[in-house]
Amino acid sequence: MPRPRASSHPLLLLALAFLLCPLSALAAKLSEAFETPYNLSASRILPPELLSGPHHRVEEQVENDGYMNTYRVRSRYGPYRVVSTALLAVRVREFEAMAAMDKVAGGEQFGKSVLEGGESVLKGVANLVTSPVETLESAASGVGKLFARAEEGISGSPPSNHEDSTGAKLTGFASTRRALAVAFGVDPYTTNEPLRKRLSDLAAAGYTGQLTSMGLKALIPGGVGLAVSGVSSVNWLGEVDLAQPPSDLRMKNRADLERLKTPSGPATAFMDNREYTPTQQTLTVRALSAMGGPGGLDVFLRLAASTENQDQALFRTRMARMYAGYARKVDALKGFVALGRLAGAKAASGRLVLCFPLDHLCWTPDVARLATDIEAGRERVGAGPVELWVTGTVSQKVRSLFAARGWTVHEKAGKELLDEDF
Template identity: 40%
Template sequence: MPGRRALYLAAAAVFCLMAGPVCAARTSADARTETPPTLSAKSLLPSKILSGPNYTIDDKVKNDGYMNMYTVHTKKGDLRVESTSLLYTRLHELQAAAAMDDVNKGVEIGKSIGMSGVNAVKGVFNLLTKPGDTLSGVGRNFTRAEASSKEKRPTDDKGTVGELLGYNKAMRDCAKTYGVDPYSRNPILHESLKRLAGAQFFGSFTGSAAIPGGAALIMLGNTAAPQSVVDVSIPPQDLFTANRERLKAMGATSDTANLLVENPHFTPIEQTRLVLALDKMTGVGDRNVFINQCILTDSDDLAWFRTRMAELYANIDAKADKLARFVKAGKYLAAVTKADGLLVAYPLDYLAWTPTIAGIARSFGDTAAALKVKSRKFIVTGEVSPLAARNLKAAGWSVDQLREGLR
């Protein structure tokens, strides 16, 4: 029946074109896997955030089957941003940077002060677009499944003249005023933040002068990242100490707690958010399974992803399905609910049925069969391709799409 098969494929192609960019994943010839789509920012995001006074979002959005990868154009260079949730954070940071620059315009900062600020601040990571990036950090993790980092973060932010004089404290205080992470990997934010903190610390104006624009930042919509549960003005070493103690109280050994705290890919704020999310799940057993997964985090993007995943599981446990314990599913992570179901939750932007995700689904299926659970549930925070949804349901999974309100 070659004619009927050709007609079916043609009809499927027309349907995908009519359904719009989110459904435009190209189905392979055998219809068992698909190529991740290229999406349009205009179809994914509210029109009011597509551009601002100091940025524009490129309409072409690449997807690797897991996360959307955006390019944000600014006068100071392009930012590569992995995931829609991180995009909202970056846009808030750009808005904050613009507000800081309005204050900085009236402040004279000499060359020596500027250099002091540059030398005093650690951990500015370059997120400028790099040619050849085809997979997100999450995508690379799903492909490799396991990795480990041998680097160690500095135990605190002391040891520089700036910190000894209180410069880094001024950085943290200014960041708190404008509602941003002082350890953000956004170089544009850091440039503005350093100037403002330098001016404040070196006496160009008093602390109160940093307030204009800080409290008046416009919310980018109800999908923007929630306000941090962490006081960003707390010195990082104090955060690390508290995180170690919380992890040990959950049953982690001192060595395990140290491995997570010393992982350089989590900023102090991300690390604290993750630990606080795990700490909220007091009735959930085997949290060490989650902790051990996080120890293997080998990229900054994956650190953001796993922080959000911990918060997603914590919110599901509090608001939807009560969790009994975490379990390993091959090289991955899942939870068993108190209703004796297997629950897999990922903060993905768009789940396509790639060969890799098909293999991961088999791994979760094997775990469900071995545990003899009564139900199987797969939760994502974004979209699921029709083919992925169909194949998951055929394997006995219910598929839920939770929006950002439950993250």
């Protein structure tokens, strides 16, 4: 009797594998193959006003780390690396303000730059013009760490890393600078270094009497306040009185947290985190105050206090505002629950609500683990089905796998929850 050929053994083993392993389980394994984050096309995901304008152009290739987009922007003020679509919208507004500032100052003293052949030229700029946290080391955002990883100060919280020096505060220079920022419709605590320099230069001129208030109003397009056509990205600035000194904002924020009866430990830890700008901190506290008094605010604050960089600070601030928008427009929130380093909320309907300000979510090992943890957390708190709200989009795989778990996914939620137009 002839012996079977050795070459037939692999086929025999494969046949046995199919017989021994349930087809449904094998199909599930194949369907859950992880995605490698991929590049996106700027022209396909951005509205025209963010894609390009008189002072900037976004490069076509957009890097995504599975959570946030990283945009490369060529501008009249140098090249920028911008993490998140939300921050890109802010930068576009700031480019308009910088152009107006250059007109006010005569332009020459701030330097000239032009867009030629798709390349940005700016004297004295050897590397990307970025904020200290916008490094060139990696396209990965700081937000990804929140998905990968599951001492209290004195009564007067320390200043953030984004405020003027003590000397500037004492001379009155800082108040002049804040007034200019308000007039131009930008955040005085911006992380945009070229804008910060322009604000400081104009403030120095104004403080020494070279630029009168009336002269400034006459030169700013539209008087006081800068209107940028088609971009409502920074309407949230109107929620904060940016003319107030940051110490006054902190004092009010502490009082608001006390009024919400948040435990002093998490509240102080959040207030003492220097990664948040005064604006971000104030917006977060206002969002918490607008949620209708859900339980577990200490949970949200404890997680917010762990913020390590500006990517995460912006993410946490927008998350708070999304939950406030949900409470105002969709359903009341009963209380927050910790899901690793992220905050979920149980709604009055019983659903577990996840408001994540993400650009594009891919199915990665970290997301798979988080989904498992979320299901466990949902059962622990006795919540119903999961609702995921993201300001951007999710991949088809994420959409189908979450649907198989009974989750509801709401994409482009910034329009509904934050009144954004991108």
